Amino acid sequence: MPSKLRNIRTILFSTYSLIIIVVFSILVVWFYWWTSDLLKKNATASLESIGQSIQDQTDSELRKMNDVSLNVMYSNLVKDHFKKYLADSENHRTAVQDAPANVPGDSSIQSAKELSDILTAAIGPSRPVEQLYLYDFQGRVYGNGFDNGERAYDPAAKPWYEAVRNAAGKYIDLPVADAEMSKYISSSEEQYSVSLFRLFYDNYNVPIGIVEVKQYANKIFQGILNFAKKNGYDENVLVFDGAGRIVYPYSADAKRYEPYIQFGNERFGAGLASFTSSFRNPGTGERELLSYHRSDFTGWNTVMIVGERKLLKPLTAFTRTMAFVAVAILLLAIFLSFAAAKRITRPILKIHRTIRGIRLDDLGSGLVTAKELNSGLNELDQLHSSFVQMSSRLKQSMDQLLLSQAQELQSKMVALQAQMNPHFLYNTLATIGAMAEENMNEQIVAMVGNLSDILRYITSDESTADLETELEHTSRYLEVNRIRHGAKLQCEFDVDERLLPIRVPKLIVQPLVENALKFATTREPPWAIRVAGTMQEEEWRIEVTDNGPGFSEEALARLKERIAEAERTGVFPTLKLDGMGLINVYIRMKLGYGERFRFEASNRPGGGAAVVIGGSARMGG
Structure with a gap:
């Protein structure tokens, strides 16, 4: 008894399974590495982009404040009116002290x-800042905004005073709790404000005061506040200045953020403007991702802080899903390899030899089943059975092909048999005989000439013709009938010239005219026959109409029934509707154009019948 280990199915299954496991494992590892690396890069890039965006929004608000301070500082009108205001205020104070009863008006x-008007214009109509102050160096300050007017101030009580006096340009103070500005916000929370200072010079570049522009801190850090509402990783945002002072959050624990500030200053000291780095929180021990961004305009540094575990949460979920899918696919692949090994159990050489020994005459016959392979393997016997079934199906396909060819030949024969209506020929000859008795030689010559052309066209070997030739043949047919019927028959052709060179099956229009004439002549003359041809995009269309009684319901039903029968059985009927019947026109259109053709028979709303045929400008297209 042969060993099962030498069974073809076992060998194929083990080989395929080993290949699948090795290749699939390599692909899964590579795909996981590539995807995880891509997810990490995307998460890091997203964090960097958000950090940069927040810093840009903060800089934008501070630039608005800076622009207002520059507008005030460089405005000659502000300088002149501020100096005039200080002088008038000083004169008025002196006059009041010397002789208060004699002081006229207060200039x-x-x-x-x-x-106030000049400062309002300098700030601008959009009010990019909430408050503006002008300080002199004698302890007086003039405000414009929600706090208008003059009041005294103590320079020594202002923590920013000496820093502003020593600053070479702008000086931005840290956010401070502002009870005065809190009055103008409908919120129970205490409001913080940020101030930007500049020295105020006269026309001779001599400092005469200090310009302060003030804005709500929440508006300056609106980008951070909006981001805090939408983030999905519980990120922390830290803003600190070059001296290591915390700008945001307003009341932050300096000890908590000290490691981040120290880490950032070390990197910034190395010349980096922005960077992203992994960092281990010394307090929690958790790995975090930090994205630092330094502003050249403010000197502030923005830090995005997010735990790597939270940031890479999608990667964790992806890993679980990937592992589950990988195991499922691997099991499916092994199952498919087992199925393939079960089916592919016959050597190609033996299949080739068996097929080579089979003749076409043997297909589907008992000769195929009589041949034994003598393989000694169950798999080969099963494959042999499949081959027998295949030969039977091949035999059926060949039979269907031969039947299709026979049907096509039958359709052509039906068309040839129906090309000429004997009644038309008999009637025409009888008419010629009657005309000869009346000595109507001229009409006889014309009728015989047309009849000769008709017979020549019908009996030619060509199966197709251009529409121009087909319409000429149809015109001769109508001319013969006009000679017979005289003025009782009225004919009209209205065909687009673009249709004339198109190739169509021969005798495709004249049978429609013959059918129309047959039904039209059943009523009182005159009998009107109209042939119209149009081109719509790439499709030609011919419509033949008459003024007869139209199709009866029985005739239309019978026509549809015969067409349905031909479509259902694949065998075209040989019945004719007199001469070149409508069903034969339908058959030859289908043979010429496949499924892309038009054939419609109906009654006109105003009376009479209409038959429409059409197809592609190229037969078979």
Whole structure:
């Protein structure tokens, strides 16, 4: 008894399974590595993009404040009116001290009003800042915004005073709790404000005061606040300045963020403007991803802080899914390899020898089943059975092909048998005899000539003709009938010239005219026959109409029934509707154009019948 290990199915199954496991494992490992790396890069790029966007939004708000301060600082009108206001205010104060009863009007009030108008114009109609202050160095400050007017101030009580005096340009202070600005916000939370300062110079570049523009901190950090509402990783955002002071969050625990500030300053000190790095939180021990961005405009540094576990959460979910899918696919692949090994169990050489010994005459006969392979393997016997079934199906296919060819030949024979209506020939000859008795020689010559042309066209070997020739043949046919019927028959041709060179099956229009004439002559004359041809995109269309009684319901039903029978059985009927019957026109259109043709028979709303045929401008297209 042969060993099962030498069974073809076992060998194929083990070989295919080993190949699938090795190749699939390599592909899965590579795909996981590539995808995980791509997810990490996308997550990192997204974090960098968000950090840069937040910093840009913060810089944008601070630039608006800076632009207002520059507008004020470089405005000669502001300088002149501020100096005038300070002088008028000082004169008024001196006059009040020396002789208060003799002081006429307070010119400083008018100066204050003018200064207020100038500052409002300098700020602009969009009000990019909430408050503007002009400080002199004698302890007086003038405000414009929600706080208007003059008041005294103590320079020593202002923590920013000396820093602004020593600054070479703008000076941006840290956010501070602003009770004054909180009054103008409909919120129970305490509001913070951010101020930008500049020294204010006269026309001789001598400092005469300080310009302060103030904005709500929440508006400046609106990008951070919006992001905090939408983020999915519980990111923290830290903003600190070059001195290591925390700008945002407003009341942050400096000890908590000290490692991030120190880590960032070390990297920024190495010349980096922005970077992303992995970082282990010394407090929690958790791995975090930090994205740093430095602003050249403000000197502030923005840090996006997110735990790697949360950031790579989609990667974790992907890993689980990938493992499940990989195992499922691997099991499916092994099952398919087993199925393939079960089916492919016969050597190609023996199949070739068996097929080579079979003749076409043997297909589907008992000779095939009589041949034994003597393989000694069950698999080969099963494959032999499959081959027998295949030979039977091949025999059926060949029979169907021969039947199709026979049907096509039958259809052509039907068309040839129906090409000429004997009644038409008999009637025409009888008419010629009657005309000869009346000595109507001229009409006889014309009728015989047309009849000769008709017979020549019908009996030619060509199976197709251009529409121009087909219409000429149809015109001769109508001319013969006009000679017979005289003025009782009225004919009209209206055909687009683009149709004339198109090749169509021969005798495809004249039978429609013959059918129309047959039904039209059943009623009182005149009998009107109209042939119209149009071109619509790549399809030609011929419509033949008459003014007869139209098709009866029985005739239309019988026509549809015969067409359905031909489609269902594949055998075209030989019945004719007189002469070149409508069913034969349908058959030859189908043979010439396949499924892409038009054939419609109906009654016209105003009376009479209409038959429409059409097809592609190229037969078979």
